Every structure is written in structure tokens, then in C-alpha cells.
Amino acid sequence: MTTPKTATGDNLVEMSWDPITRIVGSLGIYTKIDWAAKRVVECHSTSSVFRGYSIFMKGKDPRDAHFITSRICGICGDNHATCSVYTQNMAYGVRPPHLGEWIINLGESAEYMFDHNIFQENLVGVDYCERMVRETNPGVLEQANRAEAPHAGEHGYRTIGDIMRSLNPLEGEFYREALQVSRTTREMFCLMEGRHVHPSTLYPGGVGTVATVQLFTDYLTRLMRYVEFMKRVVPMHDDLFDFFYEAIPGYEEVGRRRMLLGCWGSLNDPRFCDFTYRNMADWGRKMFVTPGVVIDGELVTTSLVDINLGIRILLGSSFYEDWEDQEMFVAADPLGNPVDRRHPWNQHTIPRPAKRDFDDKYSWTMSPRWFDGTDHLALDTGGGPLARLWTTALADLVHTPYVNSTGHSVRIDLPRTATRPAAGFEWKIPQWSNALERNRARTYFQAYAAAMALYFVEQALGEIRGGHTKTWEKFTVPDEAVSCGFTEAVRGGLSHHMVIRGGKIANYHPYPPTPWNGSVRDSFGTPGPYEDAVQNTPIFEENTQENFKGIDIMRTVRSFDPCLPCGVHMNLSTGKVIDKVHTPHAFGSALGE
Template sequence: MTATEARPSARKPPQIVDMSWDPITRIIGNLGIYTKIDFANREVIDCRSTSSLFRGYSVFMKGKDPRDAGFITSRICGICGDNHTTCSNYAQQMAYGIKPPPLAEHITNLGEAAEYMFDHTIFQDNLVFVDFCEAMVKATNPGVLARAERTEAARGHIHGYRTIADIMRAFNPFEGEMYKQALKVSRVTREMFCLMEGRHVHPSTLYPGGVGTMPQPTTFTDYLSRLLRVLDFIKQAVAMNDDVFDFFYEALPGYEEVGRRRILLGCWGAFQNSDSCDYRYETMNEWGKDMFVTPGIVVDGELVTNNLVDINLGLRVLLGSSYYEDWVNEEPFVTHDPLGNPVDMRHPWNQTTVPVPQKRDFEGNYSWVMSPRWYDARTGDHLALDTGGGPLARLWTTALSGRVETPYIKATGRSVRITLPKSEKLPEMTFEWHIPRWSNTIERDRARPYFVAYAAAMAFQFIERALQLIRGGDTKVFQDFEVPDEAIGCGFHEAVRGVLSHHLVIKDKKIANYHPYPPTPWNASPRDHYGTPGPYEDAVQGQPIFEENGPDDFKGVDIMRTVRSFDPCLPCGVHMYMGNGRTLTTTHTPTYGAGHGG
């Protein structure tokens, strides 16, 4: 189907059908997408994103010992709980005024690198790519599959598949070779994670002040041996994804409009640089820019800031179309940051969560997700930033900042070069991710395997630096501390699917206020009180429909590709608000699979 067929220049009388997918499959079942589709003109004309799960951690964290925050918040999620523990420890270290030893930072970075490799692989290859596999394309776009059978794969010399259809077959669920290989790689990368952080997905060795991991040389060589085992797969995955995504642009002219939205990307940075990071708020601008994934906000292709202080002060939590009471008339927890800058009442430090369960109303309130926004002081706009699924924003801000330069990674200002050493079957290879023209479905998905390569490349550096310390006799991995009577802290990190911040207020040595903000509230937010749609909504509505099926057997594959390109996850909370003092008792709580992402 061509772009002209999908969106004819002479518009036809509309044929509007209400269609919903609730819950969205292949993720935890709390996300619903409600649309109005004009089948005559082949486009989505309206979209609402809903969540049926109340995220209540900010309620029951109050009064807890702040040292427990990392262990509690890791339970927010069933697959990226370590990202929450890490981010919580960052916030606590700021509040306690401590800096972990360098070896502890390398161990934490190695654990997070393994998590990125694990999670991105299992999501991209076993969940996202099902929408692009032979079985799905045959059911939704048989004409595209026929063309794929005739199209040579440009990078076959890397991945070994002759045609695009051969690649699609390799990702067929439970049968395709790459689908099965991804499951094996996920097991190996999880083992790498456990070597550093003790247990997946709720770390047993990460603490504020450092780690409890025993820094034996074999700990790092065991990690390295596994990393080398997955390098061939990582190199092949980058090449296979590039081949398939390039093919979609060629086979379906106009497909760049699927999931396309204004370039509004946020990244909070990842991989602390132990040479400069002291966790002091007063120096956060300097050490934030030295992260090995550079934080930043990109608006219409321009890097607005990579200053974490600016990013922090611009955070706003709007209620919009969500099920909560407002708190702006309450007493603020924090009036000024440690640099003396005023802190807005809608900043996470000052948020109070008051849930108000109610019937869903698409003309009023319809989601448990609030509407995080970033206030752009240049224009006075509250921007509905998205994370690009995580990797797109991370690579984009790192590329534009041009600050990261290691033996394995170089940010050029226009691209990111990633060098992976020789592996079992393939030679040393350098992949270059270029800033794309669009922030759309294909580019969110394309960035993911590139960031797996990025995480693998950084892991080599962290291993080398850790072994240098050990050989020099520096094996310290923990720094003692005292919990202050009063303090504030903020942690900035990247969960697998994007921006993650934890904001902490301590009074009388207890938590007075605590708010974790994972990527999904940013991506899945409903319309705010300015009428601005959240990123899922914005990316889906207005997009063309290329699926060849009509309303009667419509699968919504283009819509599903768009939503899944953000790597959605709606759990980030494992309890329900029952109201009127009622409680819900269960006899079993699963320790894994409580949710995908955070």
C-alpha cells in the first residue's frame, strides 16, 4: 500500500469507527488505548491512553526509614526494579552528603549495563518484533511480505539472512531462530546482572553509600566471559533491525508518519563518572554532564539544556485528566533548592498524592496516570516530553552534547559511534547511530538495538577500570554515613524505557515526602489541563493506517507498533486503593513478572 492509498489527497466522507485495545497485550495488563479511526481516509483521528492501576508508593513511603527506600522502591516494578534502587540510592547519597568509592560506582554501572542489555533484548526481540515478524505481516500486509521475499538484505554479510522475509521469519514467536536466541541471550545477561547486583530484579547488594558485592577478580572475569558470548548476537541484531526498518520505509512510502510526533525528548543521564560525581546538588550541573549517557532535553531538534539543575527545576506534575485531588494550596515541603532557586509547588518535592477513585470519563478524568511536564522558561510552555522508548532520547541527547568520548564510544555532535571488539564469529565492528529526521515508531525501535551495543561497549570500559583498581589494591566498596535530621535529595537516572527521578524529603530522620517518577507517567500521561495530549495519545492520533484489513478484521498493527515503540509499562505500583479504610489481602505475591518496565 502506498502513502497515496493510505492518505488520499481528495478526502472521502469519513467512516469513523470507535476501536479500543484494553488491555494492550505483551505488557502488564493495565494500559488501554481508545481510538476513533476514519477507515475511509485511513487515519486515526483521536486517541486516549488510560491506566487502571493506582501508583501509590508516594503514599506509603511516608514515615519510613529513608535507608529502606531503595529496597521498597525496587518493588515498584517486576523487571527494572534495579533502576529504581539505583536511582533511590542516588537521591539518598545526595541527602546524606556521601560519595561511594569508585569501585562501587563501576559495579553499579556494570549491573545497570547488564540490565539494559537484558531488558532491551527481551523486549525488542520477543515482544516488539512480533509486530514485524512474518506471521504478523502476512496477516496485516501480505503485499509487503511478498515484496520482502524479493528484497535482498543489505547487511546479510553480518547477520547471515538473505532476504528481508528471512529476517522476519527469524522473529516468528517460539519458532524463529532469533526469537529463540534472544531468550538465551536474556538468560546470559541476567547472569551478568546477578554477578554485580546479587539478585534480579530486586537487588540484594545495592545500598546508599556503595555495594555489598565482593570485588573478586573472578567476579569481573565471569562477567566479561558472558559479555563476549553475547557480542555476536548484539552485532547481528543491530544489522537485522536496520535492514527491516529501512525496508519498511521503502515498501510503504509515508510510513515515517506512523507514530510521528514533535521532537520533544527528555533524558536524565546514566552511568555515573566516578572521577567527578560527588552527588552534591551544588555541583550537579558539572557531574551530571560527565555521565557516560549525557542528560538533556531536545525540543524540535535543539538541545535546550543538559544541566540537571535546570532539568530538576523545570519538573512539573499536572493533574490533568487523572483521578486525584490537587495539592497546590497545601504547605510546600521545599521552597528553595540548595542553590537558593525557588521550587514550584507542582515540583515532585512538593507533591501530595490524594487519590479519588471515580468512573472513567473521556470528557473529564480517565486515567490513574498524572501528567508530568517540563516547564520551558523560554516560552512558558509545559512540554509533554517523551523518552523515545528510552534509547532514542539517550542517543539523541548524547550525540548533540558531544561530550562522551571513551575507547568504545564517541559522541560526534551529529551521531554516536559505538565500537565493539572482536567476538567469536565477527570481527571488531563500529556502528554509527545518526540523529534521525523524525521521532517516530521506526526510529524509537531502531535506537533500541543500538543502545544494547552502547551498553555492551560501556561495560568493557567499566570492567577495565574496576580491574585496575583491584590490581592496585583499592577494593573499598562502601562509605559509612549518618542519616541527617533534615535533608532533601534527588536522583536522576535512566530506567530501561527512559527518564527516572526520585525526589526525597527527610524530616526527623524519616521520609516526609518521596516521589519516584519513572518513564511511563511521562509517556502514558493523559491530557493535561491545558488540553495537551500525552505522548502515546499524541503519537497515535493523526497517524495513517497502512494495514490492509478493514474494520471487520482490523488488528490495529500500526497503532500497536506505535504504542509498543515506547516500551510501555503500567505497573510501578503493587497495591490498590480500596477506600473507606478497607484492605485487600492476598495469599501470594509474585516476585517476578509483576510488570514489564517502570
């Protein structure tokens, strides 16, 4: 089939992939590709679904907030529930018992392990499997079959080609093993919080989990199996990703964008966290994942107060009306700092659907930005782990027996397990913020989460042995309150902002990582991170236009860990759709259809 030329030039062709999402199929990527230069020259990211949680949260009992917002997502609902509980703790002035917080940390650590594992190995990993590489870059596969894996003794695969074959969906050895591991990590979460993905024992003031030595022993036995698994995973992925740099000169440019990273921090230390706004900058720095903003490689802040006050919600090319003439809910924060009208505390959600127009309005996703005093920056989360590791490394504030930041890296030490000796891994700040490094960071953060969980188990057992078995603290709901919660959802920064009036929710805005990563062009014309990362991405795929699969574009988008596709369609500028049916995982014939 011949790809038709567009009116924009002989070598400029419009191609789109829509939907690209894991759940509801709402993410679309629309591109213009210069075939002569083998480069994407323009990209628009669209979202076709309006959710409206900020509208129907109004008037609700604040105590229901975590149960409701958990349903925002069927993948990371527990992250929303946790963030909402943090927000409520601040509003109610309640500080959970230490044991309750250690249990929440263990639940969140298990969620990181579960979600990153199943995404990395069973979803995005297929982009690098033997079948996909054979279809898109057969020359690269030939190199992979000849390339000896540097860490073969650690992971068991002699060549890079063997690693790729192990990632083949449904039949690859490693692919199937990872599926089994994901079951174990989900069990770990349920031990701590009752149910995955909508926790049943998580409340403001702590948890309803019955804490016993047996409970933590059951968690620990599963955790140690995961720790053993990670001793193979980290070196295996290092070998795979390093190979792509070597095999395809210039591949560091795929998905590369300016270093604009935001991490909101996660895993509170209950010995310091009192959930008060006045102390938020201090206890935020005690988190076991350090909050921060990185601009061009420099860590400009680690203060959650600064992070909070810098958030701006711009409408840009989204289907909403402005709220400049609407009520201001919060003029100043609890410390007396002025709060901008475009801050989530003051946001009004006024939907105005319209026909999609890439020169005007084209998406339901707003444009969150972080204002540094001069510019409204389109921060991304690096898919979550890249920003988390980067800020933690630079801040040099995390020091535990198993994880230590150094100022330029993060050191992860895993203890001896049943069949493998102790192992140490060091994530070093990379040269680029690109597709491969987002994926590499996801692997290292799995080991990070496992190592921190070992520490949390020790702390929880120490509480029980010391007779401190209380897991929940009672509270009262105030008539008036302003509060916020910050954590890291699996794929990046998550914040909830709440205003209470008359004992009811007057305003509530959750901001997960997807609006940050998948935002559209803002009112200044600045593209969102997906758009920015895809624009200027070079095309290294060996296929012709007629058989083009867009693998370099897909690797870029998936490196951010968006909600992955239930189905993918490629359409051309004439509106013709390529006659190819994709499987529910949307990895083309790499899945054998």
C-alpha cells in the same frame, strides 16, 4: 462481522485495545478512526491501576527507600533501587568508592542489555515477524520475500522475508537465540548486584559485592558473547526497519510526533560524581549517557539542575485532587533557586476515583511536564534509547575507547570476538521521532551498553589491581534533608525526589518513564506522548474493518516500550467484543493460536 458505525460520523469508528501492558494489564488505548482517510483522529491513553507508593513511603526509614521502591516494578526494579540509592547518597552526603560505582554501572549496563534484548526480539519484534506481516500486510510480505537484505553477509539472512521468519515467536531461529542471550545478560547483572530484579547487594554508599578478578572475568566472558551477538543484531534490524520505509511509502508518519525528548542521564563517572546538589550540573555532564532536553531538534540544556527545576506535575484528566492548598515542603533548592508548588518535592497525592469520562477524568496517570519558561512540554523518552542517543550525540561529551559522541551521531566500536572481527556502528540523528526510529535506537543502545560495559570492566579491574578494593562507604542519616536522584530506567528518564524530616521520610515521589510517556491530557488540554503519537497515525494495514488488527497503532504504542500486554481485547463502540482469544503475549494469531 460488520464493524458498527458510531454516532460521530459514517466513517468514524471507535475502537479500543485494553489492556496493553506487560505486567498488570493497566494500559488501555481508546481511539476514533476515520476509515475514509485511513487515519486515527483521536486517542486517549488510560491506566486503571493506582499504586500509591508516594503515600505509604511517608514516615519510613530513608535507608529502606531503595528496597521499597524496587518493588514498584518487576521488570526494572533495579533501576528504581539505583535511583533511590543516588537520592539517598545526596541526602546523606556520602560518596561511594570508585569501585562500588563501577560495579553499579556494570549492573545497570547488564540490565539495559537484558531488557532491551528481550523486549526488542521477543515482544515488540513479533510486530514485524512473518506471521504478523502476513496477516496485516500480505502485499508487504511478498515484497519482503523478494527483497535482498543489504547486510546479509553480516547477519546471515538472505532476504527481508527470512529476517521476518526468524522473528516468528517460539519457532523463529533468531527469536529463540535472543531468549538464550537474555539469560546470559541476567546472569551478568546477578554477578554485580546479587539478584535480579531486586538487587540484594545495592546500598547507599556503594555495594556489598565482593569484588575479585574472577568476578569481573566471569562477567566479561558473558559480555563478549553478547558483543558477538550484537554484531549481527544491529545490521539485521537496520535492514528490517529500512525495508518498511521502502515498502510502505509514508510509513515514517506512523507514531510520529514533535521532537520533544527528555533524557535524565545515566551511568555516573565516579571520578567526578560526588552526589552533591551544588555540583549536580557539572557531574551530570560527566555521565556516560548525557542528560538533556531536545526541543524541535535543539538541545536546550544538559544541566540536571535545570532539568530538575523544570519538572511540573499537572493533574489534568487524572483521578486526583489538586494540592494547591497543601503544605509546601521545599520553597527553594539547595542552591537557592525557587521550587514550584507543582514540583515533585511539593507534590501531595490525593486520590479521588471516579467513573471514566474522556471529557473529564479518565486515568490514574498524572501528567508530568517540563516547563521551559513559557510552555509545559509533554516530553517523551523515545522509549528510552532514542532520547538517550539523541542527547548524547548532540552534547558531544562522551568520549571513551568504545563509544564516542560526535555532535551529530554516536559511534560505537566493538572489539574482535571469538568468531567475528572488530565492528563499528554509527547511530545518526534521524529525520523523525517515530515508531521505527524508537525501535532502531533500542537496537543501537544495546550495542552502546555493551561497549560501555567493556570500559567499566577495565576500570573496575584497574581499581582492584591498584589495591582499591573497597566498595562501600559508611554514612549517617541526617534529621533534615532534601535530595533527588536521576538516572535512565530501561524505557526512559527516572527521577526520585525525597524530603527527610526528623530522620524519617516526609515526602517521596518516584517518577519513572511511564507517567511521562503514558500521561493523559493535562490541564492545558495537551495530550500525553502515547496519545499524541497515535493521533494522526495513518493506517497502512491491508485488512478490512471486519478483520482489522490495529497493527500500526500497536507498533506506535509498543515503540515506546510500555509494559506490554498480558492480553488484548478490542471492543467496538456498541460494547461488543470481538470473539478472539489472545495469548499472554497478545500478538494475535501471529503466535499461532
